[in-house]
Amino acid sequence: MIKVLVTGANGQLGQSFRYWASRFPKFEFTFSDLPELDLTNDLQLTHYFEKNTTDYVFNCAAYTEVDKAEEEIVLAHKLNELAVKKLCELAKKHRFRLVHFSTDYVFDGTNENPYKETHPHAPQSVYGVSKSKGEQAILNADIDAWIVRTSWLFSPYGKNFVKTIFSLLQNKTEINVVADQTGAPTYAIDLAKSVLEALAQRSFGKKTSVYHITNEGITTWHEFALKIKELINSDCEIKPVATEDYPTLAKRPKYSVLSIEKFKKEFKIKSRSWEWVLADCLKKIKSES
Numbered sequence: 001m002i003k004v005l006v007t008g009a010n011g012q013l014g015q016s017f018r019y020w021a022s023r024f025p026k027f028e029f030t031f032s033d034l035p036e037l038d039l040t041n042d043l044q045l046t047h048y049f050e051k052n053t054t055d056y057v058f059n060c061a062a063y064t065e066v067d068k069a070e071e072e073i074v075l076a077h078k079l080n081e082l083a084v085k086k087l088c089e090l091a092k093k094h095r096f097r098l099v100h101f102s103t104d105y106v107f108d109g110t111n112e113n114p115y116k117e118t119h120p121h122a123p124q125s126v127y128g129v130s131k132s133k134g135e136q137a138i139l140n141a142d143i144d145a146w147i148v149r150t151s152w153l154f155s156p157y158g159k160n161f162v163k164t165i166f167s168l169l170q171n172k173t174e175i176n177v178v179a180d181q182t183g184a185p186t187y188a189i190d191l192a193k194s195v196l197e198a199l200a201q202r203s204f205g206k207k208t209s210v211y212h213i214t215n216e217g218i219t220t221w222h223e224f225a226l227k228i229k230e231l232i233n234s235d236c237e238i239k240p241v242a243t244e245d246y247p248t249l250a251k252r253p254k255y256s257v258l259s260i261e262k263f264k265k266e267f268k269i270k271s272r273s274w275e276w277v278l279a280d281c282l283k284k285i286k287s288e289s
Ligand SMILES: NC(=O)c1ccc[n+]([C@@H]2O[C@H](COP(=O)([O-])OP(=O)(O)OC[C@H]3O[C@@H](n4cnc5c(N)ncnc54)[C@H](OP(=O)(O)O)[C@@H]3O)[C@@H](O)[C@H]2O)c1
Pocket: 007, 008, 009, 010, 011, 012, 013, 014, 033, 034, 037, 038, 039, 040, 059, 060, 061, 062, 063, 064, 079, 101, 102, 103, 104, 131, 149, 150, 151, 152, 153, 154, 158, 159
């Protein structure tokens, strides 16, 4: 059995690993989150790895409130950078492998083609900077790790765009959605499955690898919302607005599509289209509402 510790296990991605756990019997999962395993608490972390044997850590814990991070800079860095540094130290000492999740927001969004894994970082927000520094900590530590970048996560769990729009469409007659930011929506349930399938195929190399995993296809937030509207048959009007007409604390990339060719080629794992998996997600959200 391969022992896996999932941190931040109550978040979107953490719950998506829970969803698959029983279907991957090769892995023995331990799911942890606040308060029992606080990644910003060095003593708690150190103690955990002294008491427990772990082969892999899937680090799903993160400070993900992109706008709030502009005001909670210290907190964002504590979790997205310093805790990752500590995990690297512990990975070296206790010889576990790290699967760490990161974001399209490490890029500046000026590209016109999908970002490759090697593209230089140029984050535009506190969240992006903190995630970029977390990645850098792993690369500097020179450990067996995967950095898995993803984008525009949605799922039946936690807080995300699909759940927000689903609820607004039922309670409003008109909403505004930004139409000039382009990205690749990613179903957290598919992302978790892809990672498990890839790890089941083969283990790590001797150094850190960076992969991009998203669903297939690109869109804007506005088109994404229109698709949700179509699938739930709503009458609410969805008006396209420009980023400058919808001011937010954090700057977001205009274009943050990640190239997923490397992952697809190395593991021969197909990615489903975001429209296809959106229907599945909405079915799950409806059954819970
Ligand atoms: N969400 C997106 O659109 C998106 C896009 C690209 C990349 N990503 C990356 O994908 C990964 C997973 O994102 P997600 O959407 O699943 O995040 P999420 O839903 O916000 O989950 C993060 C989890 O970490 C927990 N957590 C917070 N502080 C912690 C601490 N000190 N110690 C341990 N756990 C702590 C959170 O608990 P509380 O809820 O109680 O704070 C939550 O359960 C992250 O690395 C994120 O940066 C996300």
